[in-house]
Amino acid sequence: MTVLLLRNSQRALGGFSRGLYAEKWAPFVKELAVIVARERNNSISCYPVVETIHRDNICHIVKAPANVKWKIRERAAEVACRAVSTLEGAGVFAVELFLTDDGQILLNEVAPRPHNSGHHTIESCYTSQFEQHLRAVVGLPLGDSSLKTPAAIMYNILGEEEGEHGFRLAHQLIRRALTIPGASVHWYDKPEMRKQRKMGHITIVGKSLGNIESGLATIVDGKRLDDNSAVTPRVGIIMGSDSDLPVMKSAAEFLEMFDVPHEVRIVSAHRTPELMFSYASSAHERGIQVIIAGAGGAAHLPGMVAALTPLPVVGVPVRASTLDGIDSLLSIVQMPRGVPVATVAVNNATNAGLLAVRILSVADDNLRSRMSQYLEDQKEMVLKKGDKLQKEGWKSYLDS
Numbered sequence: 001m002t003v004l005l006l007r008n009s010q011r012a013l014g015g016f017s018r019g020l021y022a023e024k025w026a027p028f029v030k031e032l033a034v035i036v037a038r039e040r041n042n043s044i045s046c047y048p049v050v051e052t053i054h055r056d057n058i059c060h061i062v063k064a065p066a067n068v069k070w071k072i073r074e075r076a077a078e079v080a081c082r083a084v085s086t087l088e089g090a091g092v093f094a095v096e097l098f099l100t101d102d103g104q105i106l107l108n109e110v111a112p113r114p115h116n117s118g119h120h121t122i123e124s125c126y127t128s129q130f131e132q133h134l135r136a137v138v139g140l141p142l143g144d145s146s147l148k149t150p151a152a153i154m155y156n157i158l159g160e161e162e163g164e165h166g167f168r169l170a171h172q173l174i175r176r177a178l179t180i181p182g183a184s185v186h187w188y189d190k191p192e193m194r195k196q197r198k199m200g201h202i203t204i205v206g207k208s209l210g211n212i213e214s215g216l217a218t219i220v221d222g223k224r225l226d227d228n229s230a231v232t233p234r235v236g237i238i239m240g241s242d243s244d245l246p247v248m249k250s251a252a253e254f255l256e257m258f259d260v261p262h263e264v265r266i267v268s269a270h271r272t273p274e275l276m277f278s279y280a281s282s283a284h285e286r287g288i289q290v291i292i293a294g295a296g297g298a299a300h301l302p303g304m305v306a307a308l309t310p311l312p313v314v315g316v317p318v319r320a321s322t323l324d325g326i327d328s329l330l331s332i333v334q335m336p337r338g339v340p341v342a343t344v345a346v347n348n349a350t351n352a353g354l355l356a357v358r359i360l361s362v363a364d365d366n367l368r369s370r371m372s373q374y375l376e377d378q379k380e381m382v383l384k385k386g387d388k389l390q391k392e393g394w395k396s397y398l399d400s
């Protein structure tokens, strides 16, 4: 009966050949979007998959990259590219997608133009969606569409109130945005302020989404950013007990020497397993880039943390009161394949700090050159000592 009705109404409307389409409610858990650029010769370049968050059906926040599993990102990019390749025309296309509970990607809409979900690319990508659009349309080679910053958030400035009062509120927001590192304000200079109207946008770029989100909260909630909260720790030093601190402090001292922001916490795999779970699984979202974990005895902390985080973990075997630290060393170093822990010597938290600096320096020129300087200084110090020993002889060297 239903089928018959549908068929009749389809016929009455002129049939599918006229371009009819049917819609149904999609039970999505997140909305994703992808800007896809297409050259005149049909080759395609895909921007990173972003998450779009809507308020009253208006795009409010865009997070780049989308905080979803890698497989989901791959699937979303593939659906977006396939959708655009079935269309004609050169330029950028915005593909809006739904992510369902069971990990399916559904195609929602394709807009054949630069789009609000791609505004972040002005600051966050090597080629903005606007430049890419022009390149594609006039037949120039496409630019690099990848992110040049680890993460970005775009926040639409929507009219809160009509008229003057609305302008004042928007300007207060902009004022706060100007105090946030990595934030850029785009004001569209529209003559009239209306509720829910897009009046401009703010893009914040930074080291991680978690890091940027705290900046955004400051802009939106109006809380002042104090100096302590402005510095996001890059290294997390954790240890099973405060009795490990006299050993673990060396890691903190060396990070301090290299001006690497870090935090120090007590987290025990056995005494506070829930805390260990939440610390390890959320560390990367807070902007932590390396974890140094020290423990003694049945030292399961570094290994368990490595199992819960994609970040590099450096393990420090702490010498406990018995067995001379061999127990800690073996507990940390003998990890199963697939879950690595970079284990340093027993009680050698200094090397853990230095290794963390070296890991960070891969993408940080300044740190790398400071590390080279440290090696030079170390060499000079040893050579000086060698000279002194040779000049003075070992007996007076020991006495001095």
Ligand SMILES: Nc1cncn1[C@@H]1O[C@H](COP(=O)(O)O)[C@@H](O)[C@H]1O
Residues within 6 Å of the ligand: 239, 240, 241, 242, 243, 244, 268, 269, 270, 271, 294, 295, 296, 297, 298, 299, 300, 318, 320
């Ligand atoms: N393995 C382990 C799990 N929770 C704490 N520890 C370790 O137990 C040792 C002794 O801890 P405490 O001094 O608190 O008894 C410390 O080295 C600490 O890392």
